[in-house]
Amino acid sequence: MKNIQYCLLLLLLAPGFLHAQQRWDLKSCLSYGLKYHRSTRVYQNEKIAANEKAKEALASYLPSIEGTGGLADNIKPQVSIIPAGLFSPTDMKVAFTKRYNTSTQVELNQPIFDQSAIIGLKANKYNKETADLNIRNNDEALIYNISNAYYQVHIYQLQLMLLHANEETYREQLRISELGVSKGVTAEVDLNKIRVNYNNTMSDINVAERNLEQVSLQLKNEMGYPLSEALLIDTLTLTSTLPVPETQRPDTFQVDNRSDFLLSKAKASLLDINAKQTRAGKLPTLSLYARYGSNGFGDKLGQSFSSQNTFSVIGLTLKVPIFNGFKKNAQYQQARIDLLNAQENMKLDADKYKVEYENAKTKLVKAEANVANDNRNIELARSVFESTNLQYQKGVTDLTDWLNAQNSLKEAQNNYLNSLYSFYTARIDLEKANGTLKEYYNSL
Structure with a gap:
């Protein structure tokens, strides 16, 4: 009977245990944020408010x-x-x-x-469109922010993995050198040099651990995830982080893909309606x-x-409006100028977004090349270190060469992590500049 009760208890606790042990990939983090982040509710409420505003505008032409x-x-x-x-x-x-x-x-x-009220009804379409675009714009902001935070978590996870590997290398060398000092075949100064590098590595590990805690907290915040709960992120290896080589990217940029540009268009349409509505105010x-x-x-x-x-x-x-001191004329001229300025700003934005896209595309191509080059440098630095380490164990080379080879490997690792993060950010920046963040999310 006790065994049966124990099994039933395990079955009841299993879902919560599995959820606590769940490993989150990028798609899971994005899906959670798009569903549960509080800003999503805010913009959904604004959409409801836009629908109610449309009813209010229609009511002005219905019987009262x-x-x-x-x-x-x-x-x-x-x-x-x-x-x-x-x-x-x-x-x-x-x-x-x-x-x-x-x-x-x-x-x-x-x-x-009432011509003014009739024209005002046309604003309902653009008010609803604006509400939908605000939701899309917020979703894209969530995708961008969560992706950036997620990639930072991965970079620090990789950094810790490499630092712990370096720690093991120094620890093993410390053990060998301490044994050599005790036998009188290794100088105390050489042992201290290794200790200095070992201590520096331990300091780097402490810094990386704190940084990982900070970016993990930032990721939870961007997702709308409870800050007090654990969030286990998938751990990548060096080989799995390498970008897949791509052929020449087609130029798919269209300014109408960008939600912020579409928002400007909708607002310009509302300004146009406002100008026409103001002018219609002079009619009987x-x-x-x-x-x-x-x-x-x-x-x-x-x-x-x-x-x-x-x-x-x-x-x-x-x-019948007869004379109001040219008030309506002044209001119409102000509305018309607001519309003209909005149209000019849209043209400026279109050029600016095109420049952003071209810069992001160039940045990504360079980032891909840097990642591949720095990855090759890691392999070369590791090969040099292994060769130097073997020579040092045989007494062919001295400790200075061994430390230089190890430091070169650490430098190559740091360069790779920096270029990898630059690649991640360049990729997400290109999706943002192209207005395809939602497509990027769906493709994961």
Whole structure:
């Protein structure tokens, strides 16, 4: 029975244990961030708000119905004067109301023609488009930021792997040199030189570990992942990090691929609508209205409710702007200038984005070449060190050559890590410049 209970407990705990041990690759990190980062909810809410704004704009051209009611207590009713000679040889003071007055009314208004409101309805399309583009722009920002943080984690993981390998090399040499000193065949100064390099390597490991903790925290933040929970990232090897050689990249740049450019286009369209709407404000408007209500009067409160007199009316309202001190003209000219500036800025942005793309493409080609070259240098430096190490063990060369070979290997490793990170950033920069970050994510 105890064994059965133990097995059931393991089955219950297994999903949580597996989740805790999950290794996250880049696609998993991006998928999590796109789903759970708080900014995603913000822009989804803005899309809902844009839909509601469209309903609000449409409501301005739909019928509106309003009901009103009132109760007045004329504590001292106002009187009017009927001049002498009409009903009396003297002036007569008459109150045309009673103490209590009640009224109710229902009014319907229906716009028939309002060119400004009609043009304003066209803005709904671009408001919704702007909301969708903001979501896409936010997704691209998440992909870019998460990818950069993820690559930094990998670089520090690789650095630690190489540093620990160097640590083992120095530790083994320390063991051999300490044995040589105890036997009197190795000088104490040579042992100290190795200790210095070993201690420097341990310091580098401590720095790299702290850096890894920082970039891991940054990755969690970019993903919207709980900062207090563990996040295990896939560990790469040197060979698996090498970029795949590519043929000449086709020039696929189109400025309309970029969400930020499309946002500028949508905003320019809204400015165009605003200018037309402002100009249409000088046109007449026509609306239909209908009212139905009742009112009652009485010297006592109850009489004002019981003696109701109904009324109804239907009619048209025509409003013709005649003169407003050139206010509308000034507003239209401002709106037109805003539109012209937006169009000019779009042309400037198009050229700027093209330059960004060309620079990013050049940067990536150089980065690929640097990674391949620095990888070959690592192999050469490792070969030189292994040869020097063998010669040192045989007593053919001295410790200085051994240390120089080891330092050359460390330098080659550092150069490779720098060029590898430059390659990663160049690749993601090219996807951003080309407006294809979502395609990059889908291809992972």
